Amino acid sequence: MSLSDLQQQPTSSPLVAISVSFERDNLLARGLGLDHLKELLVRLTRPLLRQGVSLAYGGHWDEREDNFTYELLRLVSAEQADETEHRMASAPPATIGNECLPERPSAGRLINHAAWPHYLKITPSIEAQWINCCRIVRVTPVMAGIEPGETVTADRLVVRPDDEDYPALALLHGARCLSTMRQLMMRGVSLPIADSERPDAIQPISARIVLGGKLTGYQGFVPGIFEEALLSLESGSPVYLLGGFGGATEALAEALLAAPSAAKPDALREAWQRQNTPLLARLQDACASSPHPASVRTTSELLSALDAAISKAQGNPDKALNNGLSLTENETLLTTRDMREALGLVHKGLARLGLMKALQD
Numbered sequence: 001m002s003l004s005d006l007q008q009q010p011t012s013s014p015l016v017a018i019s020v021s022f023e024r025d026n027l028l029a030r031g032l033g034l035d036h037l038k039e040l041l042v043r044l045t046r047p048l049l050r051q052g053v054s055l056a057y058g059g060h061w062d063e064r065e066d067n068f069t070y071e072l073l074r075l076v077s078a079e080q081a082d083e084t085e086h087r088m089a090s091a092p093p094a095t096i097g098n099e100c101l102p103e104r105p106s107a108g109r110l111i112n113h114a115a116w117p118h119y120l121k122i123t124p125s126i127e128a129q130w131i132n133c134c135r136i137v138r139v140t141p142v143m144a145g146i147e148p149g150e151t152v153t154a155d156r157l158v159v160r161p162d163d164e165d166y167p168a169l170a171l172l173h174g175a176r177c178l179s180t181m182r183q184l185m186m187r188g189v190s191l192p193i194a195d196s197e198r199p200d201a202i203q204p205i206s207a208r209i210v211l212g213g214k215l216t217g218y219q220g221f222v223p224g225i226f227e228e229a230l231l232s233l234e235s236g237s238p239v240y241l242l243g244g245f246g247g248a249t250e251a252l253a254e255a256l257l258a259a260p261s262a263a264k265p266d267a268l269r270e271a272w273q274r275q276n277t278p279l280l281a282r283l284q285d286a287c288a289s290s291p292h293p294a295s296v297r298t299t300s301e302l303l304s305a306l307d308a309a310i311s312k313a314q315g316n317p318d319k320a321l322n323n324g325l326s327l328t329e330n331e332t333l334l335t336t337r338d339m340r341e342a343l344g345l346v347h348k349g350l351a352r353l354g355l356m357k358a359l360q361d
Helices: 004-006 022-030 034-050 068-089 122-127 166-187 224-234 247-257 272-277 278-288 299-313 319-320 327-333 339-352
Strands: 015-021 054-057 111-114 132-137 189-191 198-203 207-211 239-242
Touching: 004 319, 015 068, 015 272, 022 034, 022 189, 034 054, 034 068, 034 207, 054 068, 054 239, 068 111, 068 299, 111 122, 111 166, 132 166, 132 198, 166 224, 166 278, 198 299, 207 224, 224 247, 224 299, 239 247, 239 319, 239 327, 239 339, 247 299, 247 319, 247 327, 272 278, 272 299, 278 299, 299 319, 319 327
Parallel strands: 015 054, 015 207, 054 111, 111 132, 207 239
Antiparallel strands: 189 198
């Protein structure tokens, strides 16, 4: 099978987005560690993959302990291997009359939305290694409305983004690409394929599962989970917030459950973000000195929109989250630290929406 054939594998089954990142101190304060977060991620997603549901994730490809991209890739690979073994060991499908009984569905795969400059680290050999498991969607500066001649060249990106020698313009372009990436996950995207007249259509996500998340040290205009949750709330797309496991998700959960008159969590305020993420000040300075595309919102605009979305959802979070769970069930999901309880609620909501089959207790 050629590379083009592999890229054109259909993604007509549901596509569920995963929003997750690791906030070490925040999680440790709850008696949890990275291994707990990884276990929860695997137990959330394995039943989906086994039912043919694919996963969308915008994670990077750095070889780090807290990298969830490789965690998901290994899981997809294992499920595909298990599916192959199952098919080889099974007898030919049984029939009733002239109709075949349904077979086990093909395992889902990973759709990795990778924004510039993060995808520059994905070498051809890395992509080839995971081609059966993963379709990479490279979100380029051009897709974010940046003229080709304006893009910072790769040789100027050898230092870390928090280094003072890292170009401020690269911070700005990277943030715009991240916001564009998140928008494309919501509405889908068609990508050209070499030697093929038919583009590869990546469908919009059907739902989003949100877990953990950085509150500081991020590279976009706001914490990624804030922007991803906002887009789901604004569009009415189903979203599951596992607030009991800390991070940015917990801040969102606290705000949703608070009385309308209560003060929002500090992390939802721009002044707090500027104070706790020094990179943001450099990014905002660069943004102020450069024309800003209307399709990408600034930090102030995103936090203002998030505040409005949360205020609208308060009192009726089940309506805003639109995830198949009742008010009481959502209140539990927003606060529980019981892994089994959280897993059960997410899978129950997805089953009620018809995005997966109900699991047996």
